[in-house]
Amino acid sequence: MIEEIKQIIEQDINPQLELHAGGCELLDVDDGIVTLRLYGGCSGCPSSQITLFNGIVPILKEKIPDIKDVVLG
Numbered sequence: 001m002i003e004e005i006k007q008i009i010e011q012d013i014n015p016q017l018e019l020h021a022g023g024c025e026l027l028d029v030d031d032g033i034v035t036l037r038l039y040g041g042c043s044g045c046p047s048s049q050i051t052l053f054n055g056i057v058p059i060l061k062e063k064i065p066d067i068k069d070v071v072l073g
Contacts, residue, residue, distance in 0.1 A: 001064065002029055008063050009036075013056055017042055024056065032068035034060060048072070 005026050014023045022042030028035040036056065038048055045051070057070045 001066065002026065004064060005029065005034060005060065005067075008060060012059050012063075016055065017051070020045075027073045032066055034067055034070045035073040036070060037073055 009024060009026060017023045017038075017040075020041045022038060022040035022045070024036045024038050024042065026034065027037050036052075037043075038045075038051075042048055042051060052070065052072060060070055061067050
């Protein structure tokens with residue numbers, strides 16, 4: 001699952017975040033809980049929670065239904 005998540009981040013998520021000079025990386029996967037770190041323009045952005053819940057989470061859960069939650073670390 002880890003490699004699949006990394007591939008989704010690289011191909012589907014980061015190209016969109018790069019439009020705002022940012023990106024995300026996988027920190028951990030534990031019992032279906034995915035921990036990500038936002039960096040660049042996304043780190044500390046007031047809209048980062050919106051980006052996470054309206055952008056990143058739906059993509060990951062659609063492609064990998066076994067994911068229970070996605071959190072920032």
